[in-house]
Amino acid sequence: MYQSQITRAHKGAFLILLDQSGSMAEEVPFEGRTVTKAEALCNIINGLLEEIIIHSRRERFVGDYFDIGIIGYSGSEARNLLGGGFQSITKINAIDTPVKTHLISRTLPSRETFQTIVERRHWLTPEAKGRTPMGKALALATKMCGQWCRKHPESFPPIVINISDGEATDVPSDEIIRLATRLKECHTQDGNTLLINILLATEGSAHLPHLCFPSEGEHSVIGRHARLLYDISSTMPQLYDNDIIEFRGGRPPFRALAVNASVSELVALLSIGTLSTDLML
Numbered sequence: 001m002y003q004s005q006i007t008r009a010h011k012g013a014f015l016i017l018l019d020q021s022g023s024m025a026e027e028v029p030f031e032g033r034t035v036t037k038a039e040a041l042c043n044i045i046n047g048l049l050e051e052i053i054i055h056s057r058r059e060r061f062v063g064d065y066f067d068i069g070i071i072g073y074s075g076s077e078a079r080n081l082l083g084g085g086f087q088s089i090t091k092i093n094a095i096d097t098p099v100k101t102h103l104i105s106r107t108l109p110s111r112e113t114f115q116t117i118v119e120r121r122h123w124l125t126p127e128a129k130g131r132t133p134m135g136k137a138l139a140l141a142t143k144m145c146g147q148w149c150r151k152h153p154e155s156f157p158p159i160v161i162n163i164s165d166g167e168a169t170d171v172p173s174d175e176i177i178r179l180a181t182r183l184k185e186c187h188t189q190d191g192n193t194l195l196i197n198i199l200l201a202t203e204g205s206a207h208l209p210h211l212c213f214p215s216e217g218e219h220s221v222i223g224r225h226a227r228l229l230y231d232i233s234s235t236m237p238q239l240y241d242n243d244i245i246e247f248r249g250g251r252p253p254f255r256a257l258a259v260n261a262s263v264s265e266l267v268a269l270l271s272i273g274t275l276s277t278d279l280m281l
Contacts, residue, residue: 002156002237004190006065010155013067013086013148014052014274016045017137019164020074024128026165026203028263031102032115037200038126040263041163043102045070046122048270053093064090069144073137075130076170080140082123086148097121134164135171138179145186145193157188161273163266165200167225180232191237196256196273197229198266212261212269213244213254226259233257243272 006012018041030040049068056065067086071078082092102118145158160183168176186193209222219230233256236244241252247268258269 001191004156013158015069015160017071017162020072020127021132038128042124042126062093078136078140131169133170134168142183149188157191157193159194161196163198194234197233198258201260211259215250
């Protein structure tokens with residue numbers, strides 16, 4: 001299980017569930033500036049899309065190795081931010097996106113700080129309003145992943161990454177468990193859909209432990225909501241063990257969960273979740 005090579009004949013699929021509720025207006029430090037979580041996450045995901053395009057590039061063309069979906073959820077709805085269903089990475093690359101210039105501050109191990117200017121394509125724009133309909137996001141993700149798995153039965157199964165800073169407001173915990181179970185039951189011949197949950201740090205979460213890809217037993221001190229996310233998160237396949245050990249140490253098996261994560265850590269977490277596989281022609 002979880003051994004299928006990603007090729008243009010057997011593509012991979014990534015689906016990001018992005019909390020866009022009102023709490024995402026909270027300000028955080030990011031790249032030497034103070035921005036809202038919504039802005040930081042959009043910059044990170046826009047950067048991730050560029051990284052996947054670079055990862056898929058073969059000489060003069062971008063290989064059609066991945067299908068990508070991004071679901072934003074806020075208020076009372078969940079919606080696909082890249083159009084209907086999954087979009088191929090070649091179509092995403094072909095979208096006429098605005099390019100914005102960013103002044104980024106970086107700190108070296110010597111603590112010397114320097115600034116650099118980078119240009120980024122922007123597929124997403126920040127949004128932060130309303131409540132947190134995570135249940136609707138999981139239901140839409142199940143529909144999308146089920147359809148994708150039926151079209152790609154021999155491929156590596158979809159990887160779903162849910163990024164949030166709070167609890168679902170549309171359904172109770174037992175319904176979240178049911179919805180997440182249905183999502184993880186979507187499968188190809190190579191395995192079930194993987195669900196990674198990332199609970200972002202908030203102003204009121206300083207008392208929570210800081211966990212990234214916890215090993216067995218490390219979850220015993222986390223709070224009620226984090227425990228719910230632990231319970232619904234997948235166990236990471238052995239394929240990812242070396243990357244996780246390099247990132248945080250520990251011993252496998254690892255649970256696909258991060259608790260009290262900073263936005264800066266999100267870059268590494270998303271990279272482990274999406275770019276840890278070699279591509280074949």
